[in-house]
């Protein structure tokens with residue numbers, strides 16, 4: 001259920017109403033937007049008399065919401081959520097590019113790439129330390145050592161770092177990481193989502209390989225209902241009939257998710273396509289359709305990358321793309 005308050009509702013009356021609802025065992029999410037104040041009620045609202053609430057002086061309207069997702073629902077929180085990561089912002093008109101290698105391989109590699117992507121205009125550095133690989137015989141990442149190297153690269157460049165967490169038991173290792181990524185394969189690892197909900201870190205939640213938008217939103221709901229409102233959604237391509245491409249990039253997910261949810265939505269054209277030359281056009285298309293940011297794989301030596309070389313841009317290719325992204329942003333503003 002949502003309750004829209006009238007402009008100028010007194011703080012005292014509002015607090016009184018919120019307390020009364022909470023005493024019924026119902027959670028109240030208060031959203032003070034630029035146009036309206038919305039109280040989102042979560043719990044067994046069947047016991048609330050909607051007509052009685054609607055008759056209160058401070059109430060403009062009352063609506064029952066049947067959507068199963070609440071905290072991330074646009075109707076509970078009409079304004080865009082803006083996620084702050086140091087000086088970087090994502091959402092609500094703020095656009096950010098995250099760039100870096102699929103995996104952290106060495107100090108030289110990550111520091112070199114971090115400097116190059118910063119120079120080109122990226123706002124954050126990505127790099128996998130814990131890698132979810134299809135084959136157990138493939139490079140599994142440098143794990144804790146990889147996180148330390150990412151933090152070295154942050155120190156050298158000032159770029160906040162984004163890296164994937166695969167298990168809640170590793171959480172201590174991620175204490176100094178800026179953004180924790182939940183990979184596609186873990187989108188429905190509900191114990192992990194609940195554990196991340198108990199942190200205050202921004203979470204980059206990637207859509208699963210064969211998951212619907214509602215399932216993605218329900219996974220965001222797991223994190224948010226556990227107490228962490230800082231979620232960034234990521235469309236990274238889904239499994240369809242694509243034969244020449246790694247996945248199918250569902251760009252229509254961007255405006256649809258924006259309609260359904262107030263959370264920022266970014267796009268990963270690298271994992272979506274799997275082919276470096278297809279990455280720039282899809283990155284530009286994602287920018288044009290209103291994404292709040294991009295996450296792009298960049299490697300100094302793609303043919304010798306330990307993971308995902310075929311989809312990685314060189315720093316020079318990334319610099320060209322970054323200029324074109326800026327041009328698209330200017331064109332749609």
Ligand code: PEP
Nearest residue numbers: 128183184185206236271
């Ligand atoms: C990654 O970002 O390196 C990654 C493994 O992505 P995804 O979970 O989308 O496959």
Ligand code: MN
Nearest residue numbers: 102297307308
């Ligand atoms: Mn990768």
